[in-house]
Amino acid sequence: MGKKVRILLIYTGGTIGMVKDYPSGTLRAFDFKKLVTYIPELSQLDCKIESISFKQPIDSSDMNPSHWVEIASIIEKHYDSYDGFVVLQGSDTMSYSSSALSYMLENLSKPVIFTGSQLPIGDLRTDAKENLITSIQIAALQENSQAVIQEVCLYFEYKLYRANRTTKINAEHFQAFSSLNFPALAESGVHLKINRNYLLKHKKNQKLAVHKTMDTNVAIFKLFPGFSRELLHGILNIPNLKALVFETYGAGNAPTDEWLLSDLKEAIKKGLHIVNVTQCSGGSVIMGRYSTSEELRKIQLIDGSDITSEAAITKLMYLLGSGVSHKSFRTIFETSLRGELS
Structure with a gap:
């Protein structure tokens, strides 16, 4: 039996990392080390999941290039130790963040999947569980010891998109994002369907290069x-x-x-x-x-x-x-x- 695929969750902030305190009705950030407690279904995935969080999780409205550099640096530091990365952040600026990371991570040969949710994990009708579970499942996909997805993507409401093709189109519906000029890379239904013809292919023998200078002028x-x-x-x-x-x-x-x-x-x-x-x-x-x-x-x-x-x-x-x-x-x-x- 081969070794388990290792996935690193990077929590930057946002609704997906919140649980409701029912007595008070307020939202609070939960401890990702206890992730399986909140989502026991994760134990069914054949992979090892670990997490790292921003020291001070932020609302996605406060996201800026310094945070993109922080995400890129975390991926760079742990790149050789993990097979895939799932980045959790608020949805409002997710298309900006994920587009930026697609440029910053040159010669990527592993999946970096951005996801989030419209409702917190503890909510009765939450979309957080499905988005997170499927993002991890997609990040863990391997063929011949190689990652199936080798680019920066965004997963939301049953669809995986190329990150730099997305736009947030709705603030209320679970289907918050769209990619109007490029087909979905994968669709999650009864089966997980990967549209392989649309995937980016990593150039062999090219090492990851991380670009950390973003000019905001x-x-x-x-x-x-x-x-x-x-x-x-x-x-x-x-x-x-x-x-x-x-x-x-x-x-x-x-x-x-x-x-x-x-x-x-x-x-x-x-x-x-x-x-x-x-x-x-x-x-x-x-x-x-x-x-x-x-x-x-x-x-x-x-x-x-x-x-x-x-x-x-x-x-x-x-x-x-x-x-x-x-x-x-x-x-x-x-x-x-x-x-x-x-």
Whole structure:
């Protein structure tokens, strides 16, 4: 009999790590060392589960790049000792965190599964148990002593997604996330179905490289009818701003006002990287399809294709932090690094 697969749970905070104190009705964090007490079904999994928690668990609204670095460092430190990792955090910023980790963990050959819940573990109708149990089960999947999943994923409500393809779409339903531009990597029903054709493959003989410098001199500007030149000017002239996610209409369209194009062109000339990303939940930027986006193409906006805003902003942080040269920045951004682009 082979040795048991080892899974490390990393608890950062969030609803999934809470239990209800019924006499008072308040929520409190529970001790992950007693995880099997709360979820006895875990003892049926043929793997060894251990856990580590942030010293001060945080609400996901407080999540920032320093916490991403902490998660990446924990994985780096324990990478050789475990076969898979399950990261637990609040759902509000999970798409940002998991997208960031997908870039930070280069040459990943083991699963890193993000999950959480809409209701605490002790709640009668909780989704926490299923999300956690199946995330661990997926993280433990092995074939020929190799992990089946070799990328950063997000599991929620019976579906496993590529993390950097996800967006939180609902604050109330159990199906809180969607991946509108890329199919689910796995679906959990009576059987666990893995869609192998969509999985990222690890390049052999490539060691894990962990990138811990994320440059936060970035911003997102969402177009809306009636936005003023003064507003755009204020955004484009933020001190030390290096890159901007420009959320356009539909397939990458924007107003054709002469001042808009001239201001964007001037900002790009001064060295600002501007990425054209659709503000639609699904679909892709296709600059040049309509005349309203042809001018954006001419002034050299970076083509965001079908990337999500969450994956775009974290990719900008990663590339800027990695010291990518100005000359090659556009080409590298428009290249799929971790499956974030079609």
